[in-house]
Amino acid sequence: MKTDRMNWFQWSSPQAFYPLAGKLIPWFACVSMVCLAAGLYMGFLVAPTDFQQGDSYRIIFVHVPAAWMSMFLYVVMAGWAAVGLGLKARPSFMMAQAIAPTGALFTFLALFTGAFWGKPTWGAWWVWDARLTSELILLFQYAGVMLLHASIDDLRRADRASAVLALVGVVNVPIIYFSVRWWNTLHQGASISVTAAPKMAATMLAAMGIMALGFWMYSAAVTLLRVRCIILERERHASWVQIERVS
Amino acid sequence: MMQGGLAGAVFGLIQRDLLLTWRRRADIATTLLFFVIVATLFPLGVGPEPAVLRTIAPGVLWIAALLSCFLSLGRLFATDYQDGTLEQMLLTPHPLAALVLGKIAAHWLVSGLPVVVLSPLIGLQFGLSGGAIAILTFSLLLGTPTLSLVGSIGAALTLGIRGGNLLSALLVLPLFIPVLIFGAGAVASSESGMGAEGHLSLLGACVVLAIPFAPWATAAALRIAVE
Amino acid sequence: MQWNSLNEFLAMGGYGVYVWPSFGVTALCMIWEVLILRRRHAAARTALNQSVASAGVAL
Numbered sequence: 001m002k003t004d005r006m007n008w009f010q011w012s013s014p015q016a017f018y019p020l021a022g023k024l025i026p027w028f029a030c031v032s033m034v035c036l037a038a039g040l041y042m043g044f045l046v047a048p049t050d051f052q053q054g055d056s057y058r059i060i061f062v063h064v065p066a067a068w069m070s071m072f073l074y075v076v077m078a079g080w081a082a083v084g085l086g087l088k089a090r091p092s093f094m095m096a097q098a099i100a101p102t103g104a105l106f107t108f109l110a111l112f113t114g115a116f117w118g119k120p121t122w123g124a125w126w127v128w129d130a131r132l133t134s135e136l137i138l139l140f141q142y143a144g145v146m147l148l149h150a151s152i153d154d155l156r157r158a159d160r161a162s163a164v165l166a167l168v169g170v171v172n173v174p175i176i177y178f179s180v181r182w183w184n185t186l187h188q189g190a191s192i193s194v195t196a197a198p199k200m201a202a203t204m205l206a207a208m209g210i211m212a213l214g215f216w217m218y219s220a221a222v223t224l225l226r227v228r229c230i231i232l233e234r235e236r237h238a239s240w241v242q243i244e245r246v247s
Numbered sequence: 248m249m250q251g252g253l254a255g256a257v258f259g260l261i262q263r264d265l266l267l268t269w270r271r272r273a274d275i276a277t278t279l280l281f282f283v284i285v286a287t288l289f290p291l292g293v294g295p296e297p298a299v300l301r302t303i304a305p306g307v308l309w310i311a312a313l314l315s316c317f318l319s320l321g322r323l324f325a326t327d328y329q330d331g332t333l334e335q336m337l338l339t340p341h342p343l344a345a346l347v348l349g350k351i352a353a354h355w356l357v358s359g360l361p362v363v364v365l366s367p368l369i370g371l372q373f374g375l376s377g378g379a380i381a382i383l384t385f386s387l388l389l390g391t392p393t394l395s396l397v398g399s400i401g402a403a404l405t406l407g408i409r410g411g412n413l414l415s416a417l418l419v420l421p422l423f424i425p426v427l428i429f430g431a432g433a434v435a436s437s438e439s440g441m442g443a444e445g446h447l448s449l450l451g452a453c454v455v456l457a458i459p460f461a462p463w464a465t466a467a468a469l470r471i472a473v474e
Numbered sequence: 475m476q477w478n479s480l481n482e483f484l485a486m487g488g489y490g491v492y493v494w495p496s497f498g499v500t501a502l503c504m505i506w507e508v509l510i511l512r513r514r515h516a517a518a519r520t521a522l523n524q525s526v527a528s529a530g531v532a533l
Contacts, residue, residue: 044483049487055487055493058486059496063496085467101507105503105504105507108503112496113496113499116495117492117496119492120492137424140417141421143417144417148404148405151408151410151414157472164400164464164467164471167464176421176424179424180428225508226514229515232518232522233518236521236522
């Protein structure tokens with residue numbers, strides 16, 4: 001029960017996962033680059049100027065996909081954390097650990113580009129809106145998961161403790177979103193409507209979707225790259241790493 | 248029979264924790280003094296304008312309560328962890344979550360409840376009306392148990408880590424936000440004529456949600472920490 | 475396509491100050507992340523291969 005871990009599934013060992021991740025990375029990277037190039041082309045050259053917001057709206061082509069990825073990656077991270085806790089599978093914890101920095105990066109980018117969109121649109125870099133506040137809290141939670149992992153020397157404990165924290169955070173984010181929204185309507189009515197442009201042209205939506213797909217594939221590639229680093233760093237002393245001369 | 252045994256164990260644990268804290272009364276005094284001093288610093292920093300003080304009072308009292316809750320959270324499991332009591336707790340046949348709930352109850356009785364009792368005094372200092380003080384005190388009474396419950400998760404996760412206390416604050420503060428919003432909002436909402444019922448019932452919902460969920464997560468975190 | 479000149483494109487209807495930093499910082503962060511990770515991977519690999527080479531006799 002304590003240290004004897006049976007490898008029930010062939011893929012659930014770092015040894016099998018390392019080359020698999022290596023094979024997948026180029027595919028994800030290629031799809032990502034094609035999508036990002038197509039999305040930028042659509043977003044800057046095909047999509048028309050918005051008649052209300054002018055060209056400042058083009059920021060949403062990075063802002064919205066980044067915000068989506070920040071939330072999606074948190075859920076995926078918590079999912080791997082849950083699988084790790086349930087099956088006691090080390091690669092799941094490694095995946096959770098590998099996703100966190102990319103998720104935090106997209107959260108930061110969503111906040112940053114949001115500020116640059118908010119300034120010309122609302123006249124303020126920051127407002128205490130439910131979405132912005134929840135996004136900021138999400139950043140804190142990513143930071144918490146990473147900090148907790150980094151502060152515990154025993155890797156086994158670090159994995160499992162940060163997995164529990166990630167799962168607790170999944171419950172927290174929706175609660176914060178609704179409580180801030182409620183708090184906000186109480187304080188200033190519906191004076192600020194953050195809802196994006198009421199009706200978006202089909203090309204705008206298409207550009208946003210393609211960019212989001214590009215970000216998603218980028219996240220997959222980067223996460224797999226990071227998980228390969230983590231495997232090598234952790235399994236330094238395992239015999240398979242030493243014998244096979246990893247590529 | 249088993250049920251009685253469990254209740255006996257939980258109450259025994261509460262009694263033991265209360266006795267231990269009573270032997271170290273200075274700790275409670277520190278927490279309370281901290282609460283009072285933090286609340287006192289705000290008027291000195293913001294200025295003595297009565298209207299401003301009345302507006303910020305609920306938020307200030309809530310944040311002071313939140314911080315003083317943290318001050319005592321570090322002790323929640325630390326001594327039991329050091330002297331091996333925690334491992335004994337894990338070995339008992341009783342569900343760990345129930346025992347954890349007992350410890351949290353003891354923590355609230357010595358750190359949350361005194362803050363609730365003191366808060367009307369601080370409210371007077373800030374020039375709050377009688378009605379506002381009543382609502383504020385009630386919101387603290389309803390909300391501080393959630394702080395102890397949720398805070399215990401952070402305390403368990405960071406058990407025995409260097410700098411664990413500060414880290415635990417970073418981990419748990421985001422989880423406190425809903426409680427802060429509903430608690431501090433209750434007074435403002437009743438002042439504006441909308442009534443505090445909405446806020447107070449949401450605070451109640453937070454406790455009801457936290458009572459089964461938080462001890463369970465804390466128990467999981469404790470198992471991870473001790474193993 | 476609505477842009478008549480490169481300057482018009484760069485001006486973004488007067489919003490260039492907001493649009494370009496958003497895209498620029500996003501691109502920089504993503505490229506930086508990839509570079510950092512590739513370096514980290516290379517470092518982990520060389521460290522391993524060195525330790526294998528030095529422990530080769532023991533194996």
